[in-house]
Amino acid sequence: MPLTADRAKPAVPFAGIYRLIDLALSNVVNSGYLQVVVLTQYKSHSLDAHVTKTWRMSTLLGNYVTTVPAQQRVDKNWYLGSADAIYQSLNLIHDERPDIVVVVGADHVYRMDFSAMVEQHIESGAACTVAAIRQPISLANQFGVIEVDDDDPSKIAAFLEKPSEPKGLPDNPDEVLASMGNYVFTASALEQAVSADRETESNHDMGGDIVPWFVARGEAGVYDFKDNEVPGATDRDRGYWRDVGTIESYYDAHMDLISIHPVFNLYNYEWPIYTSHSPYPPAKFVHGSGDRIGEALNSAVSPGVVVSGAHIYASVLSPLVKVHSYASIQGSVLLDGVEVHRHAQIRRAIIDKFVVIPEGCQIGIDHEHDRARGLHVTESGIVVVGKGQVVTR
Numbered sequence: 001m002p003l004t005a006d007r008a009k010p011a012v013p014f015a016g017i018y019r020l021i022d023l024a025l026s027n028v029v030n031s032g033y034l035q036v037v038v039l040t041q042y043k044s045h046s047l048d049a050h051v052t053k054t055w056r057m058s059t060l061l062g063n064y065v066t067t068v069p070a071q072q073r074v075d076k077n078w079y080l081g082s083a084d085a086i087y088q089s090l091n092l093i094h095d096e097r098p099d100i101v102v103v104v105g106a107d108h109v110y111r112m113d114f115s116a117m118v119e120q121h122i123e124s125g126a127a128c129t130v131a132a133i134r135q136p137i138s139l140a141n142q143f144g145v146i147e148v149d150d151d152d153p154s155k156i157a158a159f160l161e162k163p164s165e166p167k168g169l170p171d172n173p174d175e176v177l178a179s180m181g182n183y184v185f186t187a188s189a190l191e192q193a194v195s196a197d198r199e200t201e202s203n204h205d206m207g208g209d210i211v212p213w214f215v216a217r218g219e220a221g222v223y224d225f226k227d228n229e230v231p232g233a234t235d236r237d238r239g240y241w242r243d244v245g246t247i248e249s250y251y252d253a254h255m256d257l258i259s260i261h262p263v264f265n266l267y268n269y270e271w272p273i274y275t276s277h278s279p280y281p282p283a284k285f286v287h288g289s290g291d292r293i294g295e296a297l298n299s300a301v302s303p304g305v306v307v308s309g310a311h312i313y314a315s316v317l318s319p320l321v322k323v324h325s326y327a328s329i330q331g332s333v334l335l336d337g338v339e340v341h342r343h344a345q346i347r348r349a350i351i352d353k354f355v356v357i358p359e360g361c362q363i364g365i366d367h368e369h370d371r372a373r374g375l376h377v378t379e380s381g382i383v384v385v386g387k388g389q390v391v392t393r
């Protein structure tokens with residue numbers, strides 16, 4: 001919040017020109033899987049509009065990316081959880097009759113070749129395979145935590161969803177093996193699991209209920225993300241993965257993009273991240289004398305941006321952002337169409353679409369003042385200005 005006040009998390013803009021869902025979908029199609037459904041529910045309009053407009057593949061060979069909203073086909077309920085979303089969409093599996101179903105979340109920043117995970121799934125004979133990555137134990141309460149089988153480390157012995165008292169790994173007590181929220185299922189087993197789950201009083205959650213169901217039957221395998229080879233990966237960005245479920249992690253993921261050797265490398269053309277945007281003109285930087293210099297350093301700047309006599313540093317500017325003379329922006333993420341008037345100063349802030357920052361306004365400099373104006377300030381001091389918020393000096 002407040003970035004998801006008005007849109008589903010996967011529709012949150014990312015890195016200027018993308019939406020978060022573009023990363024998951026790019027991974028899926030780059031892995032060679034071209035029949036994709038996106039199950040949507042919560043405030044899904046902008047997600048639906050983006051997917052429909054952007055993700056158009058050739059229908060000639062039967063390829064598609066389709067959004068499927070909750071349709072109340074089964075009863076009067078909307079999706080009760082991620083497992084129920086699949087249960088209510090089983091008709092799609094019946095229609096297509098796939099052998100294997102790859103299920104991925106859509107709110108993470110990473111590159112991954114799912115075909116290697118599918119290969120392991122088939123070879124291992126598991127009914128369910130969970131992708132896993134080491135994470136600090138302090139974050140264990142945000143993840144499904146995996147304990148592997150001592151005798152066969154490719155099998156899951158126990159799976160605890162968001163445990164409050166996690167156990168560290170045998171070789172490093174400060175880390176856990178976390179589920180990435182990406183799964184490969186044998187289609188018939190997935191159908192059986194979500195159907196059985198529907199009959200129980202569970203949370204109908206993939207991580208909380210479905211994975212443990214397979215673990216209890218000894219049918220769950222684990223795929224270690226560190227074995228995943230993506231074409232074009234650099235030593236620096238190999239193995240990069242961030243769950244951008246909080247303002248802090250969303251902000252940090254942006255800062256990862258703009259370092260000189262990016263920690264997450266958007267310039268890997270061997271594994272492109274696809275998106276679409278309108279035919280905006282190139283970014284423009286004007287004024288270059290005295291203290292009126294239009295420049296952006298260590299920053300990513302999108303098409304349609306105009307930086308006029310303003311100083312931008314370590315920031316991400318999305319399409320159509322306009323910054324006027326003597327303004328200064330540092331360590332910030334400005335979403336589409338934000339306009340920053342003269343002499344404004346912005347530090348460590350995320351500003352949602354089309355917000356107007358008035359002349360001389362300061363954001364992120366005095367947090368008391370920020371809070372008093374109704375701006376959201378996180379514990380670590382990132383200021384977020386929500387969509388439609390009117391900012392005063």
Ligand SMILES: Nc1ncnc2c1ncn2[C@@H]1O[C@H](COP(=O)(O)OP(=O)(O)O[C@H]2O[C@H](CO)[C@@H](O)[C@H](O)[C@H]2O)[C@@H](O)[C@H]1O
Binds near residue numbers: 010080082085104144
């Ligand atoms: N009702 C619904 N209809 C449609 N889609 C829905 C839905 N509810 C959730 N989703 C989607 O499912 C994915 C997973 O989100 P969840 O909120 O269910 O789990 P969370 O991200 O907390 O943990 C999960 O992801 C972390 C990794 O980030 C794992 O460690 C953990 O085990 C796993 O449960 C997201 O892409 C979300 O948008």
